Amino acid sequence: PASTEAELQRWYDNHPDQYSTPELRRVKAIILSPQTLAKEIDITDADLRDAYNQRQADYITPEKRSAQVISVADEGKARALAEQWRGGVDWDAMQAAADKAGGSAVQLDDSAEQGFPDRALAKAVFAAVPASVGEPIKGALGWYVVKVVKVEPGSQQSFDAVKQALRKRVLVEKGTDLMYDRANKVDNLLGNGTSFDQMPGDLGLAGVSGTLDAEGNTREGTPAPIPGPPELRKALIAAAFQAQKGDPPQLAEVQTPSEGGSAYYAVTVEDVSPPAPK
Numbered sequence: 001p002a003s004t005e006a007e008l009q010r011w012y013d014n015h016p017d018q019y020s021t022p023e024l025r026r027v028k029a030i031i032l033s034p035q036t037l038a039k040e041i042d043i044t045d046a047d048l049r050d051a052y053n054q055r056q057a058d059y060i061t062p063e064k065r066s067a068q069v070i071s072v073a074d075e076g077k078a079r080a081l082a083e084q085w086r087g088g089v090d091w092d093a094m095q096a097a098a099d100k101a102g103g104s105a106v107q108l109d110d111s112a113e114q115g116f117p118d119r120a121l122a123k124a125v126f127a128a129v130p131a132s133v134g135e136p137i138k139g140a141l142g143w144y145v146v147k148v149v150k151v152e153p154g155s156q157q158s159f160d161a162v163k164q165a166l167r168k169r170v171l172v173e174k175g176t177d178l179m180y181d182r183a184n185k186v187d188n189l190l191g192n193g194t195s196f197d198q199m200p201g202d203l204g205l206a207g208v209s210g211t212l213d214a215e216g217n218t219r220e221g222t223p224a225p226i227p228g229p230p231e232l233r234k235a236l237i238a239a240a241f242q243a244q245k246g247d248p249p250q251l252a253e254v255q256t257p258s259e260g261g262s263a264y265y266a267v268t269v270e271d272v273s274p275p276a277p278k
Contacts (some may be wrong), residue, residue: 016277022213024273027240028196030205030249031228032182033256033263034175037204041174048166052159055169059162062112063154067125070094070145072103078136078143085133085145103142110152121146172261178204183264187251190266196249211273214241229256232263245269 003011012019034041052059068091072078081101085094091107098105108116108125116122120139128134130148137144182203189199199205212224216237226233235254249266256263 019278020275021273021278022215023241023275024211024213024219025240025269026209026211026271026273027267027269028207028209029226029236029240029265029267030186030196030199030207031226031232031236031263031265032179032186032203032205032251033228033232033259034172034179034261035228035259035263036206037175037178037182038171040178040204041171043167043170043174047170047174048163049159051166051170052162055166056156059157061155062114063126064110064112064152065125065148066107066109066111066150067128068094068105068107068147068149069121069125070098070103070105071139071142072098072101072145073142074101075136075138075143077101077103078145082133082136082145085147107149110150117141118144120144169260172259176261179261179264183251183253186264186266190249190251193248196266196268212237212240228263228265229259231256231258232265236265236267239265240267240269243267243269245272 070078070081070085072081081094081097081103084097089097091105095105113122113126116125118139118141120137121144124134124137124144124146125148128146128148130151133145133147137146182205186199186203186205196207199207206227208224208226210224211219214237216224216226216233218224224237226236232254235252239252247269249268251264251266253262253264255261
């Protein structure tokens with residue numbers, strides 16, 4: 001049956017936290033980061049090329065292979081096992097044959113060349129014709145007979161494909177020293193009582209102001225437009241809800257692994273609107 005007016009009223013009275021507006025704070029903040037200094041940092045194509053060449057390994061996915069490997073101590077036994085395998089004997093039977101010959105049989109799955117335990121074995125696996133049984137190979141631990149059963153080709157991201165990501169990395173690297181220099185100046189100005197509105201316009205600061213809740217949403221429930229990486233946003237919002245109204249702002253550094261490097265912010269609370277019942 002439909003709830004009565006009295007039941008609804010009792011529910012409302014017993015659950016005030018579910019029917020209240022969140023605490024809202026009107027804040028002002030300044031942000032300093034390599035991104036806010038981007039206009040002052042010159043990044044050439046040569047810079048990006050150098051960065052790409054230095055980090056080429058980051059953009060290469062190595063070829064991977066899966067191989068069935070029989071290992072025995074004796075070359076003669078290795079050749080006999082290879083002939084048996086080429087004759088069409090399946091892997092289960094070859095495992096039993098290797099065990100009978102005093103050796104071992106293992107399958108190594110989805111391994112890059114450097115993932116194989118023996119250098120000679122690795123070279124043989126990556127030189128082998130897939131799905132065929134090669135000649136026995138002498139390795140550090142004995143003789144190997146190899147059959148490659150799967151090949152996952154490698155790939156390399158082109159310079160053009162990673163150009164924008166490289167630009168972000170180079171920006172952080174080039175901007176770090178400049179950012180630290182500006183941060184010292186901002187810190188001194190704040191220490192001398194300079195307000196956000198009085199900050200010089202040539203420091204590369206971004207300013208934000210508005211009303212938000214502890215989740216970082218505006219009064220309308222949309223994310224507050226705080227520029228910068230997520231780590232900066234999270235730290236700034238947390239600081240805004242730990243500060244008291246009228247506390248003097250202090251410059252704080254936050255690590256920003258999503259963009260690389262770090263960033264600075266300072267925030268002041270202008271007003272607090274406590275939760276109110278709906």
